[in-house]
Amino acid sequence: MRKQIVAGNWKMNKTLDQGLQLVSEIVNMVQDEVHNGALVVLCPPFTHLQSVVHLTKGRTNVFVGAQNCSDKVSGAFTGEVSAEMLASLGVQYVILGHSERREYFAETNAQLAAKVDLALANGLKPIFCCGETLFQRQEQDYKALVCEQLTESLFHLSADQITGFVIAYEPIWAIGTGLTASKEQAQEMHLTIRDHFAAKYGAEVAASLSILYGGSAKPSNAPELFANPDVDGGLIGGASLLSRDFTDIVKAL
Ligand code: PEP
DSSP states (O other): OOOOEEEEEOOSOOOHHHHHHHHHHHHHHHHHHOOSOOEEEEEOOGGGHHHHHHHHTTOSSEEEEESOOOSSSSSSOTTOOOHHHHHHHTOOEEEESOHHHHHHSOOOHHHHHHHHHHHHHTTOEEEEEEOOOHHHHHHSOHHHHHHHHHHHHHTTSOHHHHTTOEEEEOOGGGSSSSOOOOHHHHHHHHHHHHHHHHHHHOHHHHHTOEEEEOSSOOTTTHHHHHTSTTOOEEEESGGGGSHHHHHHHHHHO
């Protein structure tokens, strides 16, 4: 059985105090109200990670993730944070390849492959993001473009490394815009992604992938998105900053 996951990507939001308040609320609500076996992954800014790890210690369904890591092992790379450093804090997940990193920080598929390797080498589980722009959806072969992101960053991995991997399909036109992929659009892309992995690694490995949907997911649309057979949860941006909304999305799984 593949894992059902709701991950919250806080991006560059919340001071430490505000973040810890949010974590406390989510941890209590998730504990009291969610008994569906879903995993919750909280991805605050780097500065908050150690405190959030501390606050969530001992919770069996709440994990902590970073929003990025360096593609270098260590050394003279001012401002960078390595996968090894994250692992040393007790962080378990790391978001890689988010469209904002690809766009604003020019991250390439090849660089992301190096980040994935370092994350795995340090025992971190990547939440690997892929997705197309509105222009690509309307004018180009968007399915092929998304598959290319996956091929170039992940297909050097072994079947063992890919088993249980977490992918986040995030149509860029739906991130932070209020536009959500329809139930059908989400299922079509999630199945395309699973089939792409099946062609390389076989059906069993493809079936083990958790493929999350991201893009303006909220309590009102989460139930229909999550009802799709190939949607295994969500990567949530804006709605992860509100404890009630985030918990309601977890409950929708
Ligand atoms: C995201 O940035 O990963 C995301 C899904 O954002 P939002 O939910 O705000 O669209």
